[in-house]
Amino acid sequence: MxxxxxxxxxxxxxxxxxxxxxxxxxxxxxPTVTFDVDGRSLTAAPTQFCDNRMENCSDDPNSRVTADVPPGTPIRITVPEEVSDGPWQVAYAFTRGDDPAPIEQRSDVATPGSRGEYTLILPSETDRLVTAQVQLFGAAPAIDPQTQELEFPVRATWVLVGEQPAG
CATH class of the missing domain: 1.20.5 (Single alpha-helices involved in coiled-coils or other helix-helix interfaces)
Known part of the structure; x- marks a missing residue:
């Protein structure tokens, strides 16, 4: 026994x-996201990643990719099916001229299954990219009880940081 x-x-x-x-x-x-910049292909792991229920999350700020992005350079962003199957968008910031304050903008939201890539073109050929983030949305939007504003939970992000010229 x-x-x-x-x-x-x-x-x-x-x-x-x-x-x-x-x-x-x-x-x-x-999943990883690819940023094609000026003939170079950069593969980024997520800097933040949560499961579908937004319960199990991990953060890795060191997984961002960095590149010299000359002014006026379009950036082709390719996302895998795991991202394109959900709603996603690109949030980006850039500087204009000698003003060091970044200007923040967002692409339209890609609806689930509608596209697997996006080309980011800054408004002016002299604008310089500061950062571009692919944001995969999670759970349905909800109203913040304190601010009464509509919030869109982001369950994953992939980040490209544009190197800024010294000076």
Whole structure:
């Protein structure tokens, strides 16, 4: 009798270990986004990523990509199916002329399944990119009870940072 409980204990422990590996492996792969800048292709992992219920989230600010983006350079952004299957948009900031204050804008929201890429073209050929973020929306929008403003939860972001000239 002593051997049987030990054996089933080992079997149970083994089954739990296999289950842990399988469950851990399922959530491990996170989608990447590609930023094509001036002939260079940069692949970014998410800087923030949450599950569909916005419950299990991870942050990795070091996964952003950085590139010299000359003024007037279009940026082609390609998202995988895991992103294009949901609503997403590009939030971006740029500077104009000698004014160091960034101007923030957003693309239209891509509805689920409508597109897998977007080309970011700044308003003027002399504008310089500060940052571009692909934002995958999560749960349905809700009204913030304190501010009464409509909020759109972002469940994942991928970030390109434009290098600024020294000076």
């Amino acid at each position: 002593i051997t049987r409980p030990r054996r089933s204990g080992r079997v149970l422990a083994g089954m739990l270990a296999v289950a842990a590996v399988l469950v851990g492996g399922c959530g491990a792969a996170q």
